[in-house]
Amino acid sequence: MANACNVPSRTIFTGDNLDILRGINSECVDLIYLDPPFNSNRTYAAPLDSEARGAEFDDVWTLDDMKEEWLDEIEIRMPALFHLINGAKLAHGESMAGYLTFMSVRLLELHRVLKSTGSIYLHCDDTAAHYLKSIMDALFGWRNYRAGIIWKRTSAHNDSRRFGRVQDYILFYSRRGMINADDIRIPLDPEYVEQFYRYEDARGVYRLSDLTAPRIGTGETGRLWRGHDPNKSGRQWNAPLRGHYAAWIEENFIPGYREIVSPLARLDALDDVELIYHPPNNGMPALKRYLESNPGQVPTALWIDISPVGPHARERTGWKTQKPLALLERIIAASSNPGDLVLDPFCGCATACIAAEKLGRQWIGIDILPQAAEVLRDRARRELQIPLDDGDGSGWEDWTPFILTEPTRRTDLTLLHPLDIKSEKDLLYRSQMGRCIGCEYELPLHVLTIDHIVPRSRGGLDAVGNLQLLCHTCNAIKGNRTMEYLRTELRRREILTD
Numbered sequence: 001m002a003n004a005c006n007v008p009s010r011t012i013f014t015g016d017n018l019d020i021l022r023g024i025n026s027e028c029v030d031l032i033y034l035d036p037p038f039n040s041n042r043t044y045a046a047p048l049d050s051e052a053r054g055a056e057f058d059d060v061w062t063l064d065d066m067k068e069e070w071l072d073e074i075e076i077r078m079p080a081l082f083h084l085i086n087g088a089k090l091a092h093g094e095s096m097a098g099y100l101t102f103m104s105v106r107l108l109e110l111h112r113v114l115k116s117t118g119s120i121y122l123h124c125d126d127t128a129a130h131y132l133k134s135i136m137d138a139l140f141g142w143r144n145y146r147a148g149i150i151w152k153r154t155s156a157h158n159d160s161r162r163f164g165r166v167q168d169y170i171l172f173y174s175r176r177g178m179i180n181a182d183d184i185r186i187p188l189d190p191e192y193v194e195q196f197y198r199y200e201d202a203r204g205v206y207r208l209s210d211l212t213a214p215r216i217g218t219g220e221t222g223r224l225w226r227g228h229d230p231n232k233s234g235r236q237w238n239a240p241l242r243g244h245y246a247a248w249i250e251e252n253f254i255p256g257y258r259e260i261v262s263p264l265a266r267l268d269a270l271d272d273v274e275l276i277y278h279p280p281n282n283g284m285p286a287l288k289r290y291l292e293s294n295p296g297q298v299p300t301a302l303w304i305d306i307s308p309v310g311p312h313a314r315e316r317t318g319w320k321t322q323k324p325l326a327l328l329e330r331i332i333a334a335s336s337n338p339g340d341l342v343l344d345p346f347c348g349c350a351t352a353c354i355a356a357e358k359l360g361r362q363w364i365g366i367d368i369l370p371q372a373a374e375v376l377r378d379r380a381r382r383e384l385q386i387p388l389d390d391g392d393g394s395g396w397e398d399w400t401p402f403i404l405t406e407p408t409r410r411t412d413l414t415l416l417h418p419l420d421i422k423s424e425k426d427l428l429y430r431s432q433m434g435r436c437i438g439c440e441y442e443l444p445l446h447v448l449t450i451d452h453i454v455p456r457s458r459g460g461l462d463a464v465g466n467l468q469l470l471c472h473t474c475n476a477i478k479g480n481r482t483m484e485y486l487r488t489e490l491r492r493r494e495i496l497t498d
């Protein structure tokens with residue numbers, strides 16, 4: 001399967017995800033799930049007798065994590081994040097600022113590699129959830145925030161003198177408002193079934209639902225049917241015409257049901273096959289809705305039905321922060337389609353990779369620990385029944401994960417040869433319509449100079465998209481700083497007035 005990505009599917013990288021993400025093409029990933037360290041102030045180590053033995057990572061942060069160049073980069077690429085980090089430093093302290101800096105540079109790259117139609121799920125706990133939410137709002141757009149999923153990750157909590165912290169948070173952002181609801185339905189809540197499905201006939205258990213809708217009906221929907229006048233109670237007839245139940249009726253009882261345009265004829269048809277309940281006291285007839293037809297409910301944002309990986313679970317690897325496959329399967333099924341590319345930049349024992357593989361998605365996993373690749377191979381053999389044979393390579397023909405320790409090279413950047421930059425200048429001049437991008441004055445070509453939007457000293461490339469023309473004055477004011485700085489300064493000097 002081809003993707004626009006420069007990394008083949010089924011790749012597990014072992015290395016720092018920042019370096020690796022910088023080598024992945026822009027806008028080629030459909031779904032990102034990340035479960036980073038939470039700033040929990042703990043060190044996690046896997047037991048020596050487990051599959052993940054040797055895997056250990058620190059979740060302790062200091063201001064040293066807040067590398068100066070990362071902060072500079074954040075300031076240039078997204079000033080809002082820079083301010084949020086500084087706010088957190090004042091409100092919470094340096095460790096939090098260090099953690100958020102670590103996260104922000106990576107989230108900037110994740111934002112770049114995610115397709116505009118893609119979705120991202122950030123798994124965290126309440127140590128930093130609120131700061132991460134602000135950062136995600138700024139970066140992915142607060143309008144694209146779809147849910148703050150709460151996952152009940154453990155049932156018991158020993159400390160009975162506090163409110164037990166049994167929940168994790170999963171922040172979900174996507175431009176698409178919808179999830180693949182039908183792919184993740186779960187059984188109805190038994191309490192709900194008991195409360196509402198109180199009737200039974202030879203066909204099975206059913207509940208009653210209204211055959212009318214609010215508003216007086218002026219046409220046929222307002223007429224008498226079997227002696228009942230819906231208008232009396234300010235309503236009109238409304239036998240289902242669309243939706244799941246109408247389809248079920250058509251499939252099981254009334255061929256062509258959804259083509260019956262007349263509302264009263266629909267009622268007659270339903271009555272003929274005994275799908276209408278007539279109360280003994282001559283009350284309003286109601287529609288029978290059989291439990292059997294119910295496709296289950298779409299989970300709410302409160303997930304209490306997925307248990308943590310138990311001590312004897314088959315899927316257990318020993319990785320301290322291992323998440324259940326069921327959790328990842330729900331996320332992947334909800335927000336991607338078969339063949340889509342899923343990326344987990346903190347993949348640990350490769351749970352997201354295994355879940356993606358099971359659901360027929362492409363995947364890339366990254367973890368700083370080399371054990372991640374070993375665990376992936378063990379899990380593939382055990383959970384996907386893929387016979388791995390390192391000796392002669394048999395068993396791998398159809399299923400070969402790539403295990404890479406170095407970042408790949410991006411193939412979507414048009415790097416310019418120094419000689420080409422001259423002609424690039426003409427192109428820029430035309431696209432800027434002969435104006436300086438800063439002060440907006442129309443000027444002759446020879447007084448404009450090429451500026452790197454992200455300066456070369458901060459990793460900005462001689463690449464299309466990172467170059468613009470500025471006049472000498474604007475160039476001198478901007479120096480190595482951001483366009484935002486230049487504009488503010490031009491306004492202060494009243495060169496720009498808007």
Ligand SMILES: C[S@@+](CC[C@H](N)C(=O)[O-])C[C@H]1O[C@@H](n2cnc3c(N)ncnc32)[C@H](O)[C@@H]1O
Pocket residue numbers: 015016017018035036037056057319321322323324345346347348349350351352366367368369
């Ligand atoms: C909370 S765990 C992820 C667990 C994973 N969801 C699973 O089910 O196994 C976080 C992972 O991030 C990895 N990690 C920490 N810093 C990293 C970095 N800079 N680059 C890549 N991985 C990193 C750790 O090694 C650890 O495995």
Ligand SMILES: [Zn+2]
Pocket residue numbers: 436437438439440441470471472473474475
């Ligand atoms: Zn200018």
